[in-house]
Amino acid sequence: MNxxxxxxxxxxxxxxxxxxxxxxxxxxxxxxxTVTLLVFVGIYVIVCTGLSLxxxxxxxxxxxxxxxxxxxxxxxxxxxTKYSLPFWIGFSSSAILPxxxxxxIGWPILRLKHFYLAMATLAFSxxxxxxxxxxxxxxxxxxxxxxxxxxKLFGIVFDTPVKYFFLVWILALSILWFANNLIESKIxxxxxxxxxxxxxxxxxxxxxxxxxxxxxxxxxxxxxxxxSLYVHFVSFVNPDPFSVSLSVLLVIMVAVxxxxxxxxxxxxxxxxxxxxxxxxxxxxYSMLIYGTILILILMFLPDGIAGLIVSIIxxxxxxxxxxxx
Amino acid sequence: MTHxxxxxxxxxxxxxxxxxxxxxSTEKNKIxxxxxxxxxxxxxxxxxxxxxxxxxxxxxSLEDQNLNELEPHQICKxxxxxxxxxxxxxPNLTTLENVMIGCQLQTxxxxxxxxxxxxxARSDERKxxxxxxxxxxxxxxxxxxxxxxxxxxxxxQRLLEIARALATKPKLLLLDEPAAGLTQSELNKLRxxxxxxxxxxxxxxxxxxxxRFVFKTVEYIIVMNxxxxxxxxxxxxxxxxxxxxxxxxxxxxxxxxxxx
Numbered sequence: 394m395n396x397x398x399x400x401x402x403x404x405x406x407x408x409x410x411x412x413x414x415x416x417x418x419x420x421x422x423x424x425x426x427t428v429t430l431l432v433f434v435g436i437y438v439i440v441c442t443g444l445s446l447x448x449x450x451x452x453x454x455x456x457x458x459x460x461x462x463x464x465x466x467x468x469x470x471x472x473x474t475k476y477s478l479p480f481w482i483g484f485s486s487s488a489i490l491p492x493x494x495x496x497x498i499g500w501p502i503l504r505l506k507h508f509y510l511a512m513a514t515l516a517f518s519x520x521x522x523x524x525x526x527x528x529x530x531x532x533x534x535x536x537x538x539x540x541x542x543x544x545k546l547f548g549i550v551f552d553t554p555v556k557y558f559f560l561v562w563i564l565a566l567s568i569l570w571f572a573n574n575l576i577e578s579k580i581x582x583x584x585x586x587x588x589x590x591x592x593x594x595x596x597x598x599x600x601x602x603x604x605x606x607x608x609x610x611x612x613x614x615x616x617x618x619x620x621s622l623y624v625h626f627v628s629f630v631n632p633d634p635f636s637v638s639l640s641v642l643l644v645i646m647v648a649v650x651x652x653x654x655x656x657x658x659x660x661x662x663x664x665x666x667x668x669x670x671x672x673x674x675x676x677x678y679s680m681l682i683y684g685t686i687l688i689l690i691l692m693f694l695p696d697g698i699a700g701l702i703v704s705i706i707x708x709x710x711x712x713x714x715x716x717x718x
Numbered sequence: 719m720t721h722x723x724x725x726x727x728x729x730x731x732x733x734x735x736x737x738x739x740x741x742x743s744t745e746k747n748k749i750x751x752x753x754x755x756x757x758x759x760x761x762x763x764x765x766x767x768x769x770x771x772x773x774x775x776x777x778x779s780l781e782d783q784n785l786n787e788l789e790p791h792q793i794c795k796x797x798x799x800x801x802x803x804x805x806x807x808x809p810n811l812t813t814l815e816n817v818m819i820g821c822q823l824q825t826x827x828x829x830x831x832x833x834x835x836x837x838x839a840r841s842d843e844r845k846x847x848x849x850x851x852x853x854x855x856x857x858x859x860x861x862x863x864x865x866x867x868x869x870x871x872x873x874x875q876r877l878l879e880i881a882r883a884l885a886t887k888p889k890l891l892l893l894d895e896p897a898a899g900l901t902q903s904e905l906n907k908l909r910x911x912x913x914x915x916x917x918x919x920x921x922x923x924x925x926x927x928x929x930r931f932v933f934k935t936v937e938y939i940i941v942m943n944x945x946x947x948x949x950x951x952x953x954x955x956x957x958x959x960x961x962x963x964x965x966x967x968x969x970x971x972x973x974x975x976x977x978x
Contacts, residue, residue, distance in 0.1 A: 578832035579822040593806035598794035598823040
């Protein structure tokens with residue numbers, strides 16, 4: 394009797410079709426506005442995957458993802474402008490610096506639980522924001538840093554939205570694959586155990602403090618990478634995008650998409666990025682609409698859009714099974 | 719041969735001594751019971767051994783290794799597995815996954831190999847699944863293996879906790895009221911399981927209120943009252959010990975006879 398059917402293999406046709414569709418989209422429909430929008434979706438997918446690891450799987454509400462996104466953005470911008478270093482160094486620094494910062498603040502603040510952790514991460518976001526605005530010598534203050542060169546790797550300059558689309562989405566899909574492997578491994582299981590019952594998890598030999606810190610660092614790295622991709626695409630950076638409201642928006646993306654699924658972060662990123670452009674003239678009400686959607690999702694679909702899709706597929710499977718019988 | 723040693727343990731909560739000056743040791747490959755009236759400090763003692771609480775004074779050691787400075791997860795690695803008074807299972811994990819959490823302590827794949835899903839990570843995962851399934855079979859839980867642990871009945875949840883603790887390959891198993899709320903047939907099964915566990919060279923220390931079960935099952939008894947050790951000895955000696963009878967009846971039998 395084989396009780397251990399590996400669900401991973403069942404997903405392969407579905408996932409590869411999806412990946413294929415994503416990657417051929419800009420070739421079939423090279424509209425600059427749409428592709429630009431999809432570049433942003435890709436960047437948010439990376440950032441949201443990080444948040445999903447710490448918030449969705451480890452159950453730690455972090456409101457500081459935008460700060461790490463900003464730290465990554467500024468470090469990459471500074472490396473490539475002030476120090477005229479190549480893109481890959483800026484990009485690496487956008488992963489290393491947030492990781493270091495997350496490690497240093499993670500040890501003390503991850504001892505806090507629930508709302509206290511949310512408050513501490515909120516405070517850190519504010520501190521970072523003040524730093525971006527006030528440290529004019531480093532960050533350029535409110536005007537920020539301009540003329541950031543486009544990304545350049547292996548002699549290819551990613552200067553059009555379509556080229557950039559491939560850079561962002563190949564990275565995003567690799568990261569999704571990596572993160573999916575992580576959560577399906579013993580690490581993901583430990584995370585779920587921690588969010589279920591911390592006392593039991595520690596009695597089972599799981600080093601909770603180390604696990605949480607590790608996931609916090611991972612989420613910071615992904616946010617930082619997203620920041621670097623962002624600044625090399627828009628070619629300037631100022632403190633505006635990295636405020637706490639972006640952190641909240643990212644939490645909404647993950648919650649709307651589905652906290653306990655990586656696909657949730659993809660769906661959430663698509664939904665939240667595309668919604669404002671669909672709203673058109675009513676754009677200024679977008680926050681109101683996000684809030685309403687979040688409340689409705691939390692009340693009626695606690696597992697988000699991804700959870701809804703999973704339960705629909707299960708229902709269809711059940712019905713087709715009962716039809717066969 | 720002594721195994722677990724508690725040396726003059728005191729635990730103070732504010733002004734209250736939950737455990738005071740408690741010393742005892744258990745022997746290897748034996749089933750020992752820690753009994754006492756409610757509030758005697760039995761669960762506190764368990765928490766002190768498994769590292770959830772740190773003693774105010776005194777020293778806990780297993781096979782001459784000092785446990786005082788260690789975190790719960792390190793104590794688990796040294797070889798103390800435990801269950802809780804109210805089952806602390808992982809409700810949103812399946813029964814099998816619950817036990818896998820215990821099994822994965824034996825593997826040391828790093829996070830990069832997990833993330834890149836290289837073959838060593840996959841074979842480790844396979845090993846974890848196989849070991850977990852073996853542990854479930856050992857306690858006859860295998861038919862629940864894909865069921866969410868939170869949906870199991872209480873008796874099975876208690877067994878699952880034991881299976882999960884066994885999966886960490888402990889030298890000593892701490893069981894906090896394993897028999898509470900079980901029916902007579904479940905009690906008989908539990909006794910069989912405990913003896914099977916002992917046969918795997920795992921020592922057991924259990925807290926229990928079901929006296930009939932304790933006196934039938936265990937080889938050595940330590941009695942606590944008001945945070946202190948009242949008596950210790952073989953079941954036959956304990957059942958005759960006047961202090962123990964007095965503690966359970968609330969009054970010295972002699973005084974009762976005298977006033978009657």
